[in-house]
Amino acid sequence: MALTDEAIERIKAMIVSGELRPGDRLPKEADLAGRLGLSRNSLREAVRALSLIRVLDVRQGDGTYVTSLRPEVLLDTMGFVLDFHGDDSVLHLLEVRRILEPAATAMAALTMSDDDIESLTTLIAVTGDGPDADDVDGLNALIAADLEFHRRIAVGSGNPVLASLIESVSGPTLRTRVWRGRTQEHAVDRTLEQHRAIHQALAARQPELARSWATVHIAGVEDWLRRALGADGNVGEALRRLKPGPR
Template structure:
């Protein structure tokens, strides 16, 4: 079990046993890490993941709280995050995305305007300078959305957009649990942008395929 998954499992146990109830504030990071026998880094990543799906609420300058959801809903949500990567449907959706997105990226190299490509580069800078995980995810989604729209084919763009939400959790979870995944993602984004800027459609297609295949490969290994 990955360290982040283990940390989440420990927090789940605290909810199951009633040690943490909706509305409760989590103990200080250093105290909770020692209590659970975890590193502070693992605990911190677990809190990030759980706050992303709104099981925990991180209040700047105040602390981290269990949300006011019903306990059974909380447990279902945590269980979903722990078990989602065993769902073959996510893998099937990633396979479809691997087919469609490289094609859209190659088309975008031919159809996007110079101004749109410049704006895409500015979005990359925002992504790399993101202050938190939520901001990084938002800019990541927008990066892919703009490329799909830039293909010039609204039907293809709509299909790709429909695959974004169902595969988002897998992409987030990989970024949280696989060492170096975020850095590789940013490198691939830069390579895609450079290929678009130089109007190299087949290079853009290849980098997009590598980019999507990375998540798919991680999920296959997780399965």
């Protein structure tokens, strides 16, 4: 095992064992290196690596602390990594969404509060504005409402790890959704119809119906992209030309 990897494992063991807890400050570099039997250089590299994945927080002039270790903090790194994937990975991300989001939607039908379910109606109203394909600002507002609609439902599942995973894989599919809204006829109308159906299933506390509509909703985007990829060899370039829009 490389020395830096060994240092990472030693620090991780301290956190897992409870010796270091969320919010704790790490001992001074020289003290910790001596305690773990590591060189200061190896320890420094380990701290740098763990700070990149949000396990540690290096505060200049103050010290190094263990972060909150909350799922949304740790999984935020996943979204950053996924942003570097090529457009050919979008289908894989949509497949993951199709697996995760229906499960979260079914859970939300049982755990989401009445007020939170009711709040979805304002987002549905934005989704239903139906901007023209050339109305970039309007389409961006629609996509922002769409993202928030799905985010609130994921949070409503009551499982923060699941909600963070869904948010991580949802962002990199944004350009595909924008492109679909600009090029596929009646895409906005279908989105509105399906959002209404999901909302009604949530309000009726019918988890399996909510799961089914969420599956139909996400599978529709996936199916459209599969057909588009088969018909147009320049899809990746088309996606790259689109503005990322709100995240």
